[in-house]
Amino acid sequence: MSPRRVLVLGATSAIARETSRRLARGGARLFLVARNAERLATVARDLEVRCGGSVGTLAADLNDETRHGEIVERADLALEGMDTVIVAHGILGDEQRGQASYAEAEIVLRTNFLSAASLLTVIAGRLEARGSGTIVAISSVAGDRGRASNYVYGASKGALSVFLQGLRNRLHRRGVRVVTVKPGFVDTPMTAHLDKGLLFARPETVARGIVRAIERGADVVYLPWFWRVIMLVIRLIPERVFKRLRL
Secondary structure: OOOOOOEOOOOOOOOHHHHHHHHHOOOOEEEEEOOOOHHHHHHHHHHHHOOOOOOOOEEEEOOOOOHHHHHHHHHHHHHHOOOOOEEOOOOOHHHHHHHOOOHHHHHHHHHHHHHHHHHHHHHHHHHHHHHEEEEEEOOOHHHHHOOOOOOHHHHHHHHHHHHHHHHHHHHHHHHHEEEEEEOOOOOOHOOOOOOOOOOOHHHHHHHHHHHHHHHHHHOEEEEEHHHHHHHHHHHHHHHHOOOOOOO
């Protein structure tokens, strides 16, 4: 089997970095896209030193939807036909500010859902025409049910999960797989301000689960696995009870 040719969007995030390392160790060719050019270059150099071979890069703001066609085209050319795409960009945002101001909420919604939906539309069209490929997008368990403490972020990820579900249904018959990844709490710079508890996972753990999901052809994966059980319980709580809980 030939090495995977992987486009990683949001490549400087902690989860994306660890996933790229695991894929590179397996012989994959990588093309990385992220907003911060300096951090992107550091990630690429790290991969080249650890795993050998060159890594393609492109610095771009993924919220600029006018560039999405160009980004996908350049990655596809550099990889000589990408076969795997990982959509990993996103922000947590400030929930209190988002609840008080739609302008603040829109930043979260645009980054986590609208920009991802735009990229996925471009990518899906290309892979569908090719009749093969794998799309992986990182959503969140927060999208499984709206909670008072993080419903702006949760709404952005819930919308992404539904979009991916429909995309998976559309592309299944065309030979393209769509994998939805739903991590729980992950110890990354994005959650540095939060108190860490037993439910927090390391980025390496999540990356291992992502690569396993790609290899096994999963549809939806909760990472770590126990979040599937936790979220099942949370979804089953009646609304009349749920709205009284301090979650």
